[in-house]
Amino acid sequence: MNRPLPALSLALAATVFAAGAVRAQAExxxxxxxxxxxxxxxxxxxxxxxxxxxxxxxxxELFASDSTGSWTLIVTLPDGLACLVSAGEAFEEAGKPAxxxxxxx
Numbered sequence: 001m002n003r004p005l006p007a008l009s010l011a012l013a014a015t016v017f018a019a020g021a022v023r024a025q026a027e028x029x030x031x032x033x034x035x036x037x038x039x040x041x042x043x044x045x046x047x048x049x050x051x052x053x054x055x056x057x058x059x060x061e062l063f064a065s066d067s068t069g070s071w072t073l074i075v076t077l078p079d080g081l082a083c084l085v086s087a088g089e090a091f092e093e094a095g096k097p098a099x100x101x102x103x104x105x
Contacts (some may be wrong), residue, residue: 029083029084030081030082030083030084031081031082032080032081032082033074033076033080033081033082035082036074036082036084037063037082040063040072044063044065044068044070044072045065045067045068045070046063046064046065046070046071046072047063047064047065048061048062048063049062049063049064049071049093050062054075057078058075058076058077058078059075059076060073060074060075060085061073061074061075061076064091064093065091068089069089069090069091069092070087070088070089070091071087071088071089071091072084072086072087073085073086073087
């Protein structure tokens with residue numbers, strides 16, 4: 001019966017450590033939007049392909065490169081700080097969706 005307290009303490013410490021690591025990683029993955037966009041262009045040859053606005057006024061942007069297939073998804077906060085959400089390779093544009101049946105092209 002005395003074991004749950006140390007185990008709980010260890011679990012709590014691990015959670016706090018993990019939360020700190022995530023916060024530190026997020027801080028390294030964010031920069032002013034202008035800086036992020038410039039680096040995506042210069043280093044990866046990526047340009048903006050799509051964007052959208054969330055209900056909390058954050059802007060989601062997808063950048064990609066036709067020549068390398070690399071892609072990056074960022075979110076820009078209202079204060080202008082842009083954060084990396086995800087990145088990958090093998091980007092392909094899906095093209096425009098077909099018009100629903102009965103509608104003109």
